[in-house]
Amino acid sequence: MLKQPENVSRRRLGKRTLTAALLILIVIPATILMGVFFLDDRKYYFISLLLLLYTFIPFAIVFEGRKPQARELVVIAVLTAIAVAGRSAFFMLPQFKPVLAIVIVAGVSFGAEAGFLVGAATALVSNFFFGQGPWTPWQMFGFGIIGFLAGALFRKGWLKRSKWSLCLFGGAAAIVIYGSIMNVSSVLMVTPQLNLQALTAAFASGFWFDFVHAVATVFFLFILARPMLEKLDRIKEKYGLLEP
Amino acid sequence: MRRDSFAGFHPFVNLAYFALVIGCSMAFMHPLSLAISLIGALSYSVVLNGRKAILFNLIYMLPLLLVLAAFNPLFNHAGATILFYLPNGNHVTKESIVYGVAAACMYVTVIIWFSCFNKVMTSDKLIYLFGKVMPALSLILSMTLRFVPRYRHQLSVISQAQRCIGRDVTQGNFIQKARGGLRMVSILTTWAFENAIETADSMKARGYGLPKRTSFSIYRFDRRDIIVLAILTALAAVVLAGAAWGSNSIRFFPSIAVKGYSPFGAAVYGAYFIVCLLPVMLQLMEEVKWRFIESKA
Structure with a gap:
């Protein structure tokens, strides 16, 4: 039902590549030069934040541009809500959160774009409950890019659906x-x-925080990966949702 | 929450204000700019949250400020004025201490501005704003925000049903408890997806994707919004011109250097001061007006 004609998907890639090229070749150098000349080359945080925001633009343009179906939106919202609920369920254990595991499963099951959206939206929405701050864009980018990579590597065949492969990643x-x-x-x-x-x-x-985060991710992937993937497969099969 | 005057303005004015003030707070490191922004952020957070804000600032922000201020001189040894040597042989410079204090102030100020942002920019305002530019993404956001409390409720329903057959997380030994918990999560996930597809089909049946969707909150862009936005734009132009001119910039390394006094510089700081205190001033004006029109009989 959601399967798109071949030429649409090719044009979509072209648009994203074009936006990315424009950003990389013109806007990003312009921002860095502005930082060097007007802000005395000392505002690394400010400039890097702007660069970070640019990475969201191609995703947003492409996603909005192809007018996603209601079913697709709802599935992404459900995965995000599960990840947010997972984060708030483990609020008493710092860094021990299932968010990354769910984002990776989403990327593997629904593709790189859905992985990015689930990751970025989870960081944004969960900070409505935990408090927004200067860290929000970084978390959005961090979770989003991991979801994107999970989807892309899976598509390439470098990431397998097996428990161990997912845990390692x-x-x-x-x-x-x-x-x-x-x-x-x-x-x-x-x-x-x-x-x-x-x-x-x-x-x-930060090492111990990262270490606990990694242990939690491996733990949740070990437990959740297979049942979650099976559930998502079932939903895709039952309602004819195909990977975009 | 007490009614805040600035939060009653059009969401676009709110968002433009926070983007300006948080961007400026991150970019301007001159001590005077930092002090102005910190005063603005502190007073607005107190206006918004009352005593809770004072406690939050004292308990969390003050220690954070001290820790962050100490971080820079320990790891950054740039600067010309050497004050003393650390036991490991590295030197501590005046410039890196001053920079550390300034950066810590900046960080804390930005966090306090964000605490005001959280209070003023509620999620329905954000969705209203982005619903026009990015309808699909903002719909995902609003659905997610709705799903979270809904899943909590459904989880308690599942938990009660499971308790009836002795399979809740509170029953049995440790392994049985863990299994019960995982089973509940599994039931919830399946339910969530089935329910979501139904929601999607229902949305489609009711015309999702047609143009001119309405939103839950309706805001009008009226005259006071135009006035405040115009004032804000004018002040922002002065402040940004000052930034481009360099009248509020500071050099920390190798030695501290600031621009001397100039009438233009004073105007830039005046404008920045008004920008940072704008919400508080609006609130004060509102209260004065209220007191004035209140019946004295």
């Missing part, structure tokens, strides 16, 4: 991708330039 993503993004963002916020010592200190002080 989840653990690595929690430490390497999400951990790095959050640590770098906290350094950018409090020091004028990225130097090795401040980064080392941030990574060292």
